[in-house]
Amino acid sequence: MKNQKIQIFDTTLRDGEQVPGCKLNTEQKLIIARRLDELGVDVIEAGFPVSSPGDYTSVEAISKLVKNASVCALTRAVKNDIEVAAQALKSAKKPRIHTGIGTSDSHLKHKFNASREQIIERAAEAITYAKTFVDDVEFYAEDAGRTDNEFLAKVCSEAIKAGATVLNIPDTTGYCLPEEYGAKIKYLKENVIGIERAILSCHCHNDLGLATANSISGIINGARQIECTINGIGERAGNTALEEVVMILRQHSKLGFDTNINSKLLSDTSKLVSESMGMFVQANKAIIGSNAFAHSSGIHQDGVIKNRETYEIINPADVGVTESSIILTARSGRAALAYRAKKIGYELTKLQLDIVYQEFLKFADKKREVIDQDVHRIIEMSKVGLLA
Template sequence: MRNRVYVFDTTLRDGEQVPGCQLNTVEKIELARELERLGVDVIEAGFPVSSPGDFRSVVEVSKAVSEPVICALTRAVEHDIEVAAQALEFAKRKRIHTGIGSSDIHIYHKLKSTPEAILERGVKATRFARNLVDEVEFYCEDAGRSRPEFLAQMVEAVIDAGATVINIPDTTGYCLPDQYGALIDYLMNHVSNIDKAILSVHCHNDLGLATANTIAGLRAGARQMEVTVNGIGERAGNTSLEEAVMIMRSHYETLKLDHNIDIQRIYPASRMVTRLMRMPVQPNKAIVGRNAFAHSSGIHQDGVLKNRENYEIIDPQDVGIPASSIILTARSGKAALSHRLDKLGVTLNREELSAAYDKFLLMADEKKEINDEDLMKLIGQEVKQRVLEIESLEVVCGSNDTAKAAVSINRNGVKAYNEAAGNGPVDATIKAITEIMGLNVKLEEYLVQAITGGSDDLAKVHVQISQDDTFFHGFGCDTDTVLATARAYLDAISKV
């Protein structure tokens, strides 16, 4: 089906190249299984020749999943290709992804070679790989800055040599969408055997154009897109899987492009990548960011409450997010205030609402966000003051001991104490606090930031927890990261 777009996920390979995001084999297997549930067509599991760990991960991922094609990256080097084939031994469907630079910059300045020699190396590597596996994908590195005539010559030659997929990467994120689309169109119309292979788009986000370039390439005839969950990847990242997929869905009448992704698994997959790779998603990230479906402007809140489609082109539940958020701030209007009061079981007539709104604005100017307790005070209802403070925190951890945390909390003037063990001091501390509070909550997000820098710097910790599909945020700050964590977690719990 020519309108079917194959989703090639490279989170485990290109995404894992982000400093600090390396995964061990067990984590790769967990994420690969989630990608299989998500419905990706190809999982690029690693670069086997690069390290024993990467080789082992490709082997184990090949054993763990059965539906997607498992792909292994190589250079146009016979040893690389042999090692990749060995790593793919247990894959039900296997693909070797080999290639070489195609731009003059790469040919002359990186590879110190000539176009003729590079062409010969590419053809030789493709033939060698095709003798080992049925599916060979060839990447023309830096294709975005290549001469179209030479690129077409390379693509035609490697298809003749047995390549089934041709990857046209905008390796440096340089292209404008119309330029990249024109390059794909040129290849579709100037490569005589293009009908024997699928063109693939692999775009980087150095200028913030990765998703736009990917869609431009698909419109021009490419039928595979190479993406990562949350758009993570080398430097500024890769094309975001969730963005490209939801563009195809939202603009289906224009694009007429199909895919096999279960979109309701987008948010769970995003959360897993954040957790396993310790790579936070920026709050305003499209589709999966914390604020993607949050509304604080009064005009927007009023519109969303009347009809979600006034300000949301995607239903958050479609991508696995329980609901939109109406955030009460100084920019909120009467409609949002009335909506939140209704949820608290408080109904006000028009005059009462106007009076409450005037008080609300004064309060909102003093606080960044208004919570339910603030609202109850605002309308004059008696509220028992909640005091939740860390009285003391002691942790024991090290290479030879299971981490333990001893926490004392002041709960409305009454001290509560608990000890817990965990996988590190943070885990132990969170478990101890959870047991004290006796709440069934789930930690959704845990982020630590240094304010300025240095080992004695203040740590700012942000946590997000959930209970019954409702999300709560907490913040804490201290030179001691574990204590900052305890304060942030308690801050979030106090809002449950």
């Protein structure tokens, strides 16, 4: 049975760029947008055009550049926002306007001082107006994670009636547990009138470290689009990480889902975004961290050398990493030392390895990591003992 296609909505250039100190200029955004298009994302959220002249210029330039993906612009449920976004998207082959409004009781009371009926009316008016410019309109119910499900279903039903093609269900504060978020998507799938005419979309934040888990739970329960960023960057603790959801769906093929992402470009794309934004990726970051395929424990090293799948569920080549790394430390065993020695030209016998290993341990206890140059030195020092 063929896997169902999950759309990848990349918001690196919009939500991701909201990180303090990570501002990109138009030229940098164009380089990243070109790479995202090559990567195979379905939608590129290029920015929030009304927010600044620079953002408008970037969205306009990206619209002219992108060949395959839909280009999306964010707006509030405000007519001027929508008009400016439509103008910026004028050259896009597949333009999408992303408009919406807060729906939780907290937002209604503290942000809008409005009733539920007024919020529904404003949402419908914004969608109807956006439809006069583009066919593809995505509606976001901000803070949907903390919105009462019955009211949320009513808002979504009216959004579809007004012409929304995608319904974005954001866990804006990263509050939901995976089973709660999944249950919310399931409820909407079963109770929104006209849901067969729209796609449900997951937009999860990582305040409790659950963004990826929530997005996968959403997909299992009926959503068909994931909104995410490269390296999981974004407001506060960040967004769902694109590389994580893509590889989870690929590794767990039994779920029956996949994406159009060319995973071999993931590592390189991660580096591009990291360098452009000056935001380092933590070494232990899943999929694309520098330690994601690195092994320093002797037991793990021995297993990986014998058969990579012993301790790796992903082939490094599948995400654009050349090979697994065997890192020599005081915790490494003889198998790892022999492996690294062979890589730099030494074929050690068992007797030679036993002698070299004793020297290696003395050296490794003094250094955090033993590099190839150190291995040369250790072997040369040990050869004196062998000859004697």
